[in-house]
Structures are given as structure tokens and as C-alpha cells.
Amino acid sequence: MDILTEVLGSMRTGRPASVRTEGRAPWGLRLPPVAGAGFHVVLRGSCWLLPPEDAASAPEPVPAPRHEPVRLHTGDVVFLQNNHSHALADDPGTPAVDAGPARFRPGSPIGALSLGGDGARTTLLCGAYHLDQGRPHPLVRQLPEVVHLETRHGRHPELSAAVGLLRAELEEERAGAAGIVPALIDALLLYVLRAWLEEQPATAVAGWSAALRDPVIAPALTAIHEDPAARWSVESLAARAGTSRATFARRFHTLVGEPPLAYLTRWRMTTAARLLREADHPLSVVATRTGYGSEFAFAKAFKRAYGLAPGGYRRHAAATPMPFAGRHA
Structure with missing residues (x-):
């Protein structure tokens, strides 16, 4: 069982939206909050990631934490979460303008956006992953607001290879690109989170980087x-782990951030939400597959977790619009 893949698969609520963005200095692009997580890949050139306070055109409901402008170079990848606005620019002093609608060619999964003057060129892939915001997994909650991964000087070779493949596919129109590029963007999220986890110190005593390697x-x-x-009970899980109940419960809470049975309930609800979004199983099937003996018990637990009855959640998920609305060329 690959837990990282399972966690991300359970939270994904649709295919990522992405736009190939080309800026010619001077340029600045203000990007609105997205329901999920944003990402930027620098394919060519360099730019700056600007903090929310500098990017926002209007106050946000929840103020974003302050961070300094971040210099981005070719091959860098940025992952942003928690629904805050931000901006990209050729220079921190360049005013940012709101992102306009991207152009999508018929049949293309990737939009195109151009802006700026006639100076130095920077090419990026900007996009958003649709993640279930109802009950974010603790692994995702532990991520910082901004994950900046550099691939220069031999760092994160697998992530660097994925960026190189994306660059090649987006710069040359070749047969099969419509299938290859979305698959690479899907894989990019796993590469980003794996690289971040591997950057955490081996001496970490808490958090998911420690939990996933703890024997x-x-x-x-x-x-x-x-x-x-x-x-599952605490006793049976402790037996699986080969330790005493008290030692297991204490260690689990320290590393994962919540007691074992609370995490079990969380994962059951996360699994149920995925089944409701991705298939039309009867509620009795969803209840059985998540450990509940009746539809009533399942529906009660689900509403307590998500604030919606299972049927209402399924309808809401089906009606949720995709970001990056654009126009076809």
C-alpha cells in the first residue's frame, strides 16, 4: 500500500487545470485564490513569487501569512495551498494585473496566456489541483503555505526530469501531447510531495515524514x-505494529497528530467522500466499504464530518465548477 498515493487520490476531486503562461518584461500577474492548491513550474527564464499582501486587490476573508518575495529560476516548482491570492512578476517592483481568461485550443487540455512588454521572456506552467477542502488530510495540513523546490545543481532529480519532460511537450506540438501533458501534471503533485517529505530531517520526531518511515x-x-x-481497535492496530496498546497509542498521536481511532474515522470518511464523488454506488455499498453496519449510521457519521448528508455532498461535488475558465481560440 502506497499511503502517499492513496492520500492524494482520496483528496483529488477532478483533473488539474493549467495554463502555459508567457511573460515578457516588464510583466506582473495577480492570481486569485483557488479552491485547492496552486502550482507554478518555471519552464524558462526566472521571476519572483510575491506575497499575498502585495498581490491582493481586495482584502481576503482570512489574512494570509506574510512571506518575503521568492526568486524563482528555470526548473523551480512552487506549490501553494490554503486558498490565498499571490502574484508572479519579472521584478518585485513591477505592478501586477489580474489574470485574464486563458485561451484554449479545441481539444487541448492546456490554456495559453501572454502578457507584458518586449523584454526578457519567462515561460511558466501555472495551474491548480482540485483538492477536497471539507476535511483536508493531516499530511496536507502539515505542509507550509508555500513549498518552493529547486531542481538546480542536481537537487530532486526525478522532479527535475518531470519538469524537463513538461518543457519538451509544451514547447513542441507533437502527437500524443494531449494525453502526455495531463499525465505529467498529475505525476508532478506526487513528485512535489515526495520531494518535500524527503527534505524533512531524518531526525524529525513528529509529522508525516516521520510517521511514514516509523517501524x-x-x-x-x-x-x-x-x-x-x-x-480495527487500538489493541488490534498495536498488535499489527508489534507493540503495547499504550506505547502504540502515544506514539501514533505524537507522529500523526491525532489518536488512532480518530484517524481511522477520518480515513473512512475520506474514502466515503471519494466513493460518493467518483461513482454512483448506493449508500448501502458505501457504508459497507467504510465499516458501517447501516446506511443510517454511515449517513449520521458523514454529516457530522462534512456538514452535508451523503446525497447532498454527491450533488454538490457534481456541480462544483472548474477553475481557470477560459476562451477557445
């Missing part, structure tokens, strides 16, 4: 993810 907790997490419908 006691990792087997229990794998068991929960493999079979969320099983009648």
Missing part, C-alpha cells in the same frame, strides 16, 4: 489504508 506506526497506517472497513 511501529507505518504498518498500522498501511493496515488502515488497505482495509478501512475492518473492525
Whole structure:
């Protein structure tokens, strides 16, 4: 069981939206909040990522934490979460303008946007991953507001290779690009989170980077993810981990951030939400596959977790619009 893949797969609510953006200095682009997580890949050139306070055209409901402008170079990848606005520019002093609608060629999954003057060129892939915001997984909650990964000087070779492949596909119109590029963007999210986890110090005593390599907790997490419908107890999970109940419960809470049965319930609800979004299973099937003996018990637990009855959640998910609305060329 690959827990990282399972976690991301459970939170994804649609295909990512992305736009190939070309800026010629001077240029500045203000990007609105997105429901999920934004990403930027610098394919060519360099630019600056500007903090929300400098980017916002209007106050946001929840003020974003302050961070300094970040210099981005060719090959860099930025992952941003928590629904805050931000800006990209050739220079921190260049005024940013609101992002206009991107152009989409018929049949193309990638939009195009050009702006700026006639100076130095920077090419980026800008986009958003649609993530379920109802109950974000603790792994995602532990991420910083801005994850900046550099691939120069041999760092993160797999991520660098993915960026190189994206660059090649987006710069040359070749057969198969419409299938290859979305698959690479899907893979990019896993590469980003893997690279971030691997950057965490091996001496970390808490958090998901520690939990996934812990010989006691990792087997229990794998068991929960493999079979969320099983009648797990703290005792049975501790037995799977090969330790005492008290030691297991204490260690699990320290690393994961919540007690074992609270995490079990979270994963059951996350699995249920995915089943409701991605298939038309009857509620009785969803209840059985997530460890509930009746539709009533399942519906009560689901509404407590998400604030919506299962049917209402399914209808809301089906009606949620995609970001990056654009116009066809």
C-alpha cells in the first residue's frame, strides 16, 4: 500500500487545470485564490513569487501569512495551498494585473496566456489541483503555505526530469501531447510531495515524514489504508505494529497528530467522500466499504464530518465548477 498515493487520490476531486503562461518584461500577474492548491513550474527564464499582501486587490476573508518575495529560476516548482491570492512578476517592483481568461485550443487540455512588454521572456506552467477542502488530510495540513523546490545543481532529480519532460511537450506540438501533458501534471503533485517529505530531517520526531518511515506506526497506517472497513481497535492496530496498546497509542498521536481511532474515522470518511464523488454506488455499498453496519449510521457519521448528508455532498461535488475558465481560440 502506497499511503502517499492513496492520500492524494482520496483528496483529488477532478483533473488539474493549467495554463502555459508567457511573460515578457516588464510583466506582473495577480492570481486569485483557488479552491485547492496552486502550482507554478518555471519552464524558462526566472521571476519572483510575491506575497499575498502585495498581490491582493481586495482584502481576503482570512489574512494570509506574510512571506518575503521568492526568486524563482528555470526548473523551480512552487506549490501553494490554503486558498490565498499571490502574484508572479519579472521584478518585485513591477505592478501586477489580474489574470485574464486563458485561451484554449479545441481539444487541448492546456490554456495559453501572454502578457507584458518586449523584454526578457519567462515561460511558466501555472495551474491548480482540485483538492477536497471539507476535511483536508493531516499530511496536507502539515505542509507550509508555500513549498518552493529547486531542481538546480542536481537537487530532486526525478522532479527535475518531470519538469524537463513538461518543457519538451509544451514547447513542441507533437502527437500524443494531449494525453502526455495531463499525465505529467498529475505525476508532478506526487513528485512535489515526495520531494518535500524527503527534505524533512531524518531526525524529525513528529509529522508525516516521520510517521511514514516509523517501524511501529507505518504498518498500522498501511493496515488502515488497505482495509478501512475492518473492525480495527487500538489493541488490534498495536498488535499489527508489534507493540503495547499504550506505547502504540502515544506514539501514533505524537507522529500523526491525532489518536488512532480518530484517524481511522477520518480515513473512512475520506474514502466515503471519494466513493460518493467518483461513482454512483448506493449508500448501502458505501457504508459497507467504510465499516458501517447501516446506511443510517454511515449517513449520521458523514454529516457530522462534512456538514452535508451523503446525497447532498454527491450533488454538490457534481456541480462544483472548474477553475481557470477560459476562451477557445
